[in-house]
Amino acid sequence: MSHSSSIDLNNIVRRVSESDAVSLSWGRLVWLIGEKETPGAEQTLGVVTIEPGKRNPLHFHPNCEELLYVMEGEADHKLGDEMFHITTGDVIRIPQGVPHWAQAKGETPLVALISFSAADRKTENLEDTGDIA
Secondary structure (H helix, E strand, O other): OOOHHHOOHHHOOOOHHHOOEEEEOOEEEEEEEOOOOOOOOOOEEEEEEEOOOOEOOOEEOOOOOEEEEEEEOEEEEEEOOEEEEEEOOOEEEEOOOOOEEEEEEOOOOEEEEEEEOOOOOOOEEOOOOOOOO
């Protein structure tokens, strides 16, 4: 039985190279899958790039868990009161509601795949400085 009649086939394959990047003071985000990008999606997926020495603001997600998989580079990742060093090939699970940030270490940007358990990922910024998307 085919279910393709209920799927918008225009939003099945998305490419980073063909998606708009959101530029931020610390790097950029490219959203590939989510409620806005692909109506009907049940998750959010994107690619984050954090420039060397920079970090995103302390924030949390009130409605979903996040997985961050490091594709290139390395970072110190603050998760609650703990600090973790993550590098290429590592994945970190960020539980719903836990404050966190990542700071790129070394001389190359951190490039990571970010996945959220909700299509309408929400973000609450906990710092006055720094932008977040």
